[in-house]
Amino acid sequence: MPSLSAVELFAVAAFALIIIPGPAVLYIVSQSVGQGRAGGLAAVLGVEIGAFVHVAGAALGVSAILASSATAFSVLKLAGGAYLIVLGIRRLLERDSESQLVTGRTRPLGAIFRQGVIVNALNPKTALFFLAFLPQFVDPDKGHVGLQAAVLGVVWVLIATVCDAVWAIGSGSLVGLLRTSARARRIERRASGGILIGLGVLATLAHPARR
Secondary structure (H helix, E strand, C coil): CCCHHHHHHHHHHHHHHHCCCCHHHHHHHHHHHHHCHHHHHHHHHHHHHHHHHHHHHHHHCHHHHHHHCHHHHHHHHHHHHHHHHHHHHHHHHCCCCHHHHHHCCCCCHHHHHHHHHHHHHCCHHHHHHHHHCHHHHCCHHHCCHHHHHHHHHHHHHHHHHHHHHHHHHHHHCCHHHHHHCHHHHHHHHHHHHHHHHHHHHHHHHCCCCCC
16 A cells, blocks of 8 residues: 555645646536536546546556556557547537527437547546656555556546536536627537547647646
8 A cells, every 4th residue: 555645645746636637627618518517427437437447457457567668658649639520520520409409418328428438438648647656656566556556546537526517517617698699609619529529639739737
């Protein structure tokens, strides 16, 4: 098990990184604005489940293999970036429907959740965080390295869940405006689609400081 001081230091550092918006956070915000707070929270749940892919990878030592293989990491970056670009294009091509005018939601919560899982499971920024940052807090002298990585990974997910929920609830307050303004809906759709496409392009330049 990692020492208490290591966990505390890791928690502070993780919080500082988590609050900087990246693909996962902006996916949550876009869903919360476009689909309401319930949609944003569904995205949060999916994103955090997706994060466990990276936790498992760190605990099982897959991260070390990925770090040593430029080809494997390039595939991850391209897959994650391509998926974000597809999401952005689909968002740009969407059109308002009667159900959106009444409820503010056009997509099933299950679909939002599943996309959230994929967005973060293929998020190269999260992967690079676990590759380059988490191992610094693992001490082989403190016991099983995989267990330490798993504990720190769970701490990361808990902190991210709270921060991401705040993003979802806060940005979800804009849904009332979207229900009453066609112009606001067009702006939101174009902005969120453009953001997702831009993030897909930038995902190939993955940096551990952003999720």
